[in-house]
Amino acid sequence: MLKSLRFNLEDASQIIIGSFALAIPISFSEEAWSLSESLPFFNIFLLLLLSFCFLSFYAYQSVFQANIKYKQVAFIFRVFIAYLMACVVVALILLAINxxxxxxxTMIAIKRVIIISMPASxxxxxxxxxxxE
Known part of the structure; x- marks a missing residue:
């Protein structure tokens, strides 16, 4: 039980590597860049919402094995930290490729990070x- 409550350097490195693996090919995609310029904010918000829904569902079923009765804070933290770290990885990749x-x-940059962070997260x-376990 305590292992699921802790967040350590191994967890952080797994999140960074996992987000990097999916962010790289999409970050180099001109389609993702174009979507950030043309997609309305409602759709960007929908992508953000879908990201958190899928992250929550996967974390609930796989990471916490459908048992968050005494681990709600750890569950919420894990979902938000995974998304936040994926956003940072995506932003760094996009910054590196200009x-x-x-x-x-600024708004296009934020939209671009949200679009690419969905699969990265x-x-x-x-x-x-x-x-x-």
């Missing part, structure tokens, strides 16, 4: 769930 226009077009939580 596709994160934070100063000139799923990769993060899946890899994080591999070694759970």
């Amino acid at each position: 596709k994160l226009p934070l100063i000139d077009e 799923m990769g993060a939580i899946i890899v994080d769930g591999f070694d759970k």
